[in-house]
Amino acid sequence: NAGVTQTPKFQVLKTGQSMTLQCAQDMNHEYMSWYRQDPGMGLRLIHYSVGAGITDQGEVPNGYNVSRSTTEDFPLRLLSAAPSQTSVYFCASSYHRGLSTDTQYFGPGTRLTVL
Amino acid sequence: GIQVEQSPPDLILQEGANSTLRCNFSDSVNNLQWFHQNPWGQLINLFYIPSGTKQNGRLSATTVATERYSLLYISSSQTTDSGVYFCAVEAGGSNYKLTFGKGTLLTVNP
Numbered sequence: 331n332a333g334v335t336q337t338p339k340f341q342v343l344k345t346g347q348s349m350t351l352q353c354a355q356d357m358n359h360e361y362m363s364w365y366r367q368d369p370g371m372g373l374r375l376i377h378y379s380v381g382a383g384i385t386d387q388g389e390v391p392n393g394y395n396v397s398r399s400t401t402e403d404f405p406l407r408l409l410s411a412a413p414s415q416t417s418v419y420f421c422a423s424s425y426h427r428g429l430s431t432d433t434q435y436f437g438p439g440t441r442l443t444v445l
Numbered sequence: 446g447i448q449v450e451q452s453p454p455d456l457i458l459q460e461g462a463n464s465t466l467r468c469n470f471s472d473s474v475n476n477l478q479w480f481h482q483n484p485w486g487q488l489i490n491l492f493y494i495p496s497g498t499k500q501n502g503r504l505s506a507t508t509v510a511t512e513r514y515s516l517l518y519i520s521s522s523q524t525t526d527s528g529v530y531f532c533a534v535e536a537g538g539s540n541y542k543l544t545f546g547k548g549t550l551l552t553v554n555p
Contacts (some may be wrong), residue, residue: 436488
């Protein structure tokens with residue numbers, strides 16, 4: 331199993347540009363999520379999905395869009411990049427236990443810089 | 446929302462020493478996980494432990510849900526234990542939303 335994969339590893343954008351961060355998992359996990367990690371802030375949840383066709387907002391959703399058309403893929407779209415979105419982005423996946431998440435598996439991260 | 450506080454924020458050890466990391470949370474939880482982020486940025490799940498005690502080699506964890514805290518024990522530390530340790534909780538009623546603490550930065554010197 332490849333686990334959770336993310337592309338690209340690094341990206342530099344100019345203010346106003348759009349882009350999509352890719353996330354894929356091959357563990358047949360129902361739950362997938364996106365986090366951003368900023369210095370001294372820990373990880374903050376952006377969006378999550380509990381299955382194909384179902385997404386919801388996390389703690390910091392503004393400026394980001396998601397969709398989930400398959401179990402395997404959960405892309406994160408930046409609609410109009412801003413310097414405040416400079417961060418490291420992590421994708422995670424898990425099974426779920428009832429109405430709760432299970433052990434989380436993280437991808438390697440994408441380091442994004444917005445100039 | 447739920448508050449998660451980790452202590453200490455920084456910890457420096459000599460190889461072979463033991464340590465205890467603490468995670469306090471402000472509300473009842475139905476999910477608590479500990480993670481290690483290595484110096485290359487990779488996040489690895491250590492424990493899924495909403496209550497009780499678990500052990501995995503030199504690491505063990507205990508969560509006392511009624512008193513709203515969890516402890517991560519590292520025994521006989523090695524340089525490869527260096528990195529940031531995060532606690533993350535899912536509050537009761539906040540289904541599927543993990544809230545992370547700010548982490549404990551552990552440095553183990555040879």
